[in-house]
Amino acid sequence: MEIPKEKLIWMYETMVKSRYFEEQMEQAYMEGKAPAFNIGAGPVPGEMHLSNGQEPAAVGICAHLTDDDTVTSPHRPHHHAIAKGVDLKKMTAEIFGKVTGLGKGKGGHMHLFDPSVKFSCGGIVGAGIPHAVGAVLTAKKRGTDDVAVAFIGEGAANSGAFHESLNLAALWNLPLIVVVEDNKYGISVTKESSTAVESNDLRAPAYGIAGEKVKDNDPMAMYEASKRAVERTRAGEGPAIIEIETYRYLGHFQGDPELYRPEGEADSLREKDPIIRLKNYMLEQNLYTEEELTEREETVKNEVDQAFEFARNSADPAPEDALQDVFAE
Amino acid sequence: METTKKERMLTGNKAMAEAIAQEMEKNPEVFVLGEDVGKYGGIFGSTEGLLGKFGPDRVMDTPISETAFIGAAIGAAAEGMRPIAELMFVDFHGVCMDQIYNHMAKIPYMSGGNVKLPMVLTTAVGGGYNDAAQHSQTLYSSFAHLPGMKVVAPTTPYDIKGMMTSAIRDDNPVVFMFHKSLQGLGWMDLIEASVGHVPEESYTVPLGKAKVMREGKDVTIVGIQMMTVYALEAANKLAKEGIDAEVIDLRSLVPLDRETIIHSVQKTHNLLVVDEDYRSYGMTAEVSAVVAEEALYDLEHPIKRLAIPDVPIPYSRPMENYVIPNADAIYKQVKAMISE
Known part of the structure; x- marks a missing residue:
């Protein structure tokens, strides 16, 4: 499959943006948390689940989506949000708990809602699929051809919500794609010790739907598998499961001692970094020069820097704002 | 001879289904989904006749997948649809409570008001017909305790229709609890209160407003659904003995109409709260606390409560009758507190 140049560069820029965002967030998160780690301290308190290494899943499929398509995401949502085009400033401000954030500081990093691009996420494993x-279901009732992508981790494929939702989507022939990001671990528990099948795409025949596996965190293979799934489901040919073998460079959350992880695992994964691989491919194909790519990297990094600046300079919510927004007027 | 126009009488279930039908006619984005809501018309008749009128695309039977279909209703509501999802028995909330309290109730708040969820979750409550511990609960406070959902439980057919219309039009998630005994079903004890006058035209009854069902000056009895029915029965008996009870039907648990309760207690100076839910940490405690905070010095006697005595609902008839408050228990409790 020939991937259009503009799609390749979009995926590259978006992965760079997403990675750089997480790197900045990693630093911001640690402010006030040293020498002793205190989860509630610093400008970004609470749990922090970063997506460094998992970018191919997000960009490979979001390259095929429009603003009218829906994306739901779990507790590790930043790469999905960025790939779906969520307002970066408001998203960053939300993570900093600021009044200018997507949820005026009421949601935080696991609870980002941007209805303008139909993005939502949540902190309960599997719960976003329904x-x-x-x-x-709404798209079908309204007669549009919009599709939905539910991102989940491989651990969520063992939840009831996964199976109930796929049965329902298949039964009603709804344009749903579940993307399973297999990063090998549900916190500390390996996929081998939690999952009865080798790969979750193998569960697709149980619902009479399509299943496909993407190996080795390959953004281009993810793009191709997603293209097949999105085109098929948008044409009314039913739901699909895509499982992508991806990498989680960091702990489950920041502050995770990662005692369960073999030594050197993360380093060996970083050697196969998907961003570098895509960059090398584009250079080898003479699609862009090194200088052109550097320039584009600077542009998206600058966008992230501005978002962080916006977030840091934004005001905190008034304490009593906590009492607003429980009910719509 | 002059004939008077007879008022149209409906059962609770028909009042409920009529409200849904009228809203579905008006608004193509209203739809129903749940187990046995189609051909069966709802196990407790809440969707009777809707399938025939609107077809299977708008009255959708679902698999036994409460997490998926309640979650799907949330997803549809976020898109601006107005789904009505039915959780057959409230007792079944255990299999899907995550979707209800972590998502339906919290998404509007967590989004800073940017996402609205205009949906109704209907569910059947109530015991009194020996269906035992997993099919007889009246879990008002399990829902009312959690912020982010309106929780209503109307008693009369008139209120059932008017409050269902309000619930569908509300931009917030509304948990609409209907009492099995007040649906007026042919296969249960037919309770007089389950049949009442219901106008044919569409109308609304506001959510969050209690109703004074009987005015009185000696004691306030606060009830909801079947406890309101029993309180009225007890009040009639008390009246014959010169005790004039005021009966308040709460109708809504969230928002709670504190004002009507406080005004009544300031007039009667006595309060009995009756609940078909469990006693501890429940509605009776909440209403009592409201009065203790706002009208303690208006009370002549300590507040009294009647509720399920913190046991699961037993199966056998004498035991179930013993744990669910009834008119006789209310009568005796009022007599005892007045003569204290």
């Missing part, structure tokens, strides 16, 4: 089902 919301994606509802979005495309």
